[in-house]
Amino acid sequence: MNVIYRLTLSEGIHRRIFHLLLLMTGGFLLFYGYGLHLVYRERGEMILSGINTGMIHDMSFFFTIGLFFASFLTGILAILASVGSIQGEIESGLMYGILSKPISRLEVLFGKFLGNATLFFLYGLALFFSIIGLNRWLSGSTLLSFETPYLIAAALTFTLQPIILLAVTLALSTRLSPMGSGVVIMILYGLSLIGGFIEQIGIELENPDVERLGILSSLILPVDAMYRMTVSTLSNHLTVPITIPSAPLFGSHHPPSLAMAVYASLYMLVFLGIAAISFRKRDV
Numbered sequence: 001m002n003v004i005y006r007l008t009l010s011e012g013i014h015r016r017i018f019h020l021l022l023l024m025t026g027g028f029l030l031f032y033g034y035g036l037h038l039v040y041r042e043r044g045e046m047i048l049s050g051i052n053t054g055m056i057h058d059m060s061f062f063f064t065i066g067l068f069f070a071s072f073l074t075g076i077l078a079i080l081a082s083v084g085s086i087q088g089e090i091e092s093g094l095m096y097g098i099l100s101k102p103i104s105r106l107e108v109l110f111g112k113f114l115g116n117a118t119l120f121f122l123y124g125l126a127l128f129f130s131i132i133g134l135n136r137w138l139s140g141s142t143l144l145s146f147e148t149p150y151l152i153a154a155a156l157t158f159t160l161q162p163i164i165l166l167a168v169t170l171a172l173s174t175r176l177s178p179m180g181s182g183v184v185i186m187i188l189y190g191l192s193l194i195g196g197f198i199e200q201i202g203i204e205l206e207n208p209d210v211e212r213l214g215i216l217s218s219l220i221l222p223v224d225a226m227y228r229m230t231v232s233t234l235s236n237h238l239t240v241p242i243t244i245p246s247a248p249l250f251g252s253h254h255p256p257s258l259a260m261a262v263y264a265s266l267y268m269l270v271f272l273g274i275a276a277i278s279f280r281k282r283d284v
Contacts, residue, residue, distance in 0.1 A: 007111075008112045011115075018077070025073055029134065034136055036062055036138040040139045042280025059144070060235075068227065071158065071161055071227045074124040075162060075165055078162035084178035086109075109276055109279050120162035121162075132144060146238055154233040154234045157226045157233065164271075171272075171275035174185055188220065188221045191221065195216070199270040200214070219237075232251075233250040
């Protein structure tokens, strides 16, 4: 399994799609950082003894927007990099060469999972701290300072998003073509994002039926719920005693509970198990 892990990680790093995504990520951070610069330059420096209300709202809006699109980029990476992990290699004939070696199918699957998960975790972690760093640097403010345990917890829930997508995509890839897997997982991912918006709208309108519809989408694919938990954890555990509200729709009025984090972790393990059973039983 160690060999498959190293090969998967190396292949992921050297893929053109990963290089393209890195370029896009760099462009996003430059564009995002320039936008922050323009906004904060107009507001001027913020002093804790006389906090500018407009500055706080700008900070909350741009911070949560930045986290949302960073979350979206990690999700796209997870889907594009893993959609052809199994069936794609079977169709190309590469899998026949791998399975002819003294290595089990489970070792192949878990090696691929761990290799891709490592890449997605590191990429997500770098993007997560880049968003926080840009906001702190360009705002010239210390408001975005978080209690260390909660900062770590938020980073972990943020990086859990692409790993959940990876587990589901691997399960799909054991039975569907890369195109089929991509279509299904993109629809589910879009449903998760739209469901998150619907839930926030339901909370704003005080409509429990609409809110429950959004929660249902989180149960189908709990990726957006992990993003909402990330935002909530950061917003509620600042080292500076001040509340920075989240941007409408992109924040979380009623943050997901710890039970949802447990559910998301179990969800990932269940789909990884489904992938293992499906791959072991299929004819190659």
